[in-house]
Amino acid sequence: MITVKKQVNMAVPSNTVFDCIVLGAGIQGSSTAYHLAKNHKKTLLLEQFPLPHSRGSSHGQTRIIRRAYAEDFYTNMMEETYQLWAELEKESGIKLYRKTGLLLIAPPGNEEFESMCKIMEERKISWEPLTQEKCKLKYPDFFLKSGEVACCDHDGGVLSADKALRAVQEQFQKMGGVIRDGEKVKHIQPGRVVTVTTTSGCFEAEKLVITAGPWAQKVLSPLGLELPLKTLRINVCYWKEKIPGRSGLLQNFPTFLGVNLNGEEHEVYGLPSQEYPGLFKICFHGGNEADPEERELQDKPNQIQDIQILCDFVSQYLPDLHPKPAVIEQCMYTNTPDCNFILDYHPLHKNIVIGTGFSGHGFKLSPLVGKILCELSIGKPPSYDLKPFSITRFKIPINSSM
The missing domain is CATH 3.30.9.10 (D-Amino Acid Oxidase, subunit A, domain 2)
Structure with missing residues (x-):
């Protein structure tokens, strides 16, 4: 029998300014927070629902992992992805990948x-x-x-999804990361320091990463960005x-x-x-x-x-x-229209990073997606060519008055 460890909201002093806030504690956001903590960044991971939950795209016990892709940029990314899954298995002591072909x-x-x-x-x-x-x-x-x-x-096989999500969140917390669940976002105020207002309070950070899954457009619209999701x-x-x-x-x-x-x-x-x-x-x-x-x-x-x-x-x-x-x-x-991810900066606010549009095949790549979103948020050159994942590939208007 698997015991699901309930996340406990940690008290955050009112004057705390984080290095980064990650909005959305699915597998992509949790992996991003994990990599930020590995890079010694003071990170807050916010989730609108009490954890664990089954409302989004990261729940359930199984997902497919594979190297076979028709796009070479995904196949190129899978080599490091398998390595990162193995690292998480070693750190957590939990078997997450079963090879079946x-x-x-x-x-x-x-x-x-x-x-x-x-x-x-x-x-x-x-x-x-x-x-x-x-x-x-x-x-x-x-x-x-x-x-x-x-x-x-x-090398195709099965990932233990629920275990993977729990493992990456627990490793994030062990490195000093803070998770607050049941915190639905009400407002985001861009600026040199980004302010995120939730149903329970206000949080500030120098950088914000938005990995809100199916709620991404609801979060991005007030920021003047209408993505074709x-x-x-x-x-x-x-x-x-x-x-x-x-x-x-x-x-x-x-x-x-x-x-x-x-x-x-x-x-x-x-x-x-x-x-x-x-x-x-x-x-x-x-x-x-x-x-x-x-x-x-x-x-x-x-x-x-x-x-x-x-x-x-x-x-x-x-x-x-x-x-x-x-x-x-x-x-x-x-x-997304082309079923490729979006991994990019907000066009008007370069301290806001967006990870969305995973189109039903993002879970397997989540350790590497988290690393890339971390790189974008801390100013490191990304490890991969992100042209296939850019916002500019879509001809969309940007509302600068928002």
């Missing part, structure tokens, strides 16, 4: 799949192409269609075997990603579930637009459509599973 499936000639294979080959990443025969031998419970292509990213409600589905334990599927189940199968634009992904022992987590990588304050209000027609895509996938590719999900939960994505 990642099975990639796509129709013949799929550009995204071919790009992933090419990049893995060029970067000398451990992987192998799989013929239909090899795939059947390696993963006998997956039924590929004639002509479909597959490969395995050997969409918040999506995602159905997280869990499936059980028709005959529990008979197929051996549980012992040989990789993480997997199906790209543009059945002539559709969507992706389907799956992984062994830790949330519900004996079940399998298989999800549609997409969802329907929803206000994060109203995430529990279901849009039944759209929900049924998304789940039907998954039912069809399971019936065709994993017939030893029940064709209907046993459990359905919700999560939130915060998407």
Whole structure:
């Protein structure tokens, strides 16, 4: 049984000016605060909900980690990301990564799949192409269609998400960092010293990092910045075997990603579930637009459509599973138009740093995202080229009167 350690709000003297305030204690904000504390910065991590909670994008027990990406800048970042996860495991004494391999499936000639294979080959990443025969031998419970292509990213696996979030927050506190939860932001006053007013008080810092997840736009709008973000409600589905334990599927189940199968634009992904022992987590990588304050209000027609895509996938590719999900939960994505992150300064306030738009694939990269946001906030040259993550790639107006 895992005991969840409740965060305790620490008293903050009224005259305290922090080096940095991080707004939002999901995995990205917590990782940023952790790196700031490692750099000996007096850091306050603010969270609007009592911790732990399931309102945003960082809850749940499992996430996929992989090296395989169709964009080389993400693949380049994954090398250090794996190292940072290993460092956190060592510091916390908690195992966070389980290697299972990642099975990639796509129709013949799929550009995204071919790009992933090419990049893995060029970067000398451990992987192998799989013929239909090899795939059947390696993963006998997956039924590929004639002509479909597959490969395995050997380092793909499962991250223990809840444990990871708790571990990074605890390490942050051990280094002297302060967490205050249940502190909803009411106002941000930019300036040489940024003032953040919450439901409980006012806090000041020389730098502010905003990692507010689905609430990012609500926080940024009063600062004159309208980013092209969409918040999506995602159905997280869990499936059980028709005959529990008979197929051996549980012992040989990789993480997997199906790209543009059945002539559709969507992706389907799956992984062994830790949330519900004996079940399998298989999800549609997409969802329907929803206000994060109203995430529990279901849009039944759209929900049924998304789940039907998954039912069809399971019936065709994993017939030893029940064709209907046993459990359905919700999560939130915060998407950009190109599904790439935003890691940048506020255009008008250079002591305000923004990390948002993680588009449903940011958790695995969070240790490195936290390092990069830390670098931006303390004035270090970023470790990576941030052009793919810049705000200026979007043609958006900036309201300087705010």
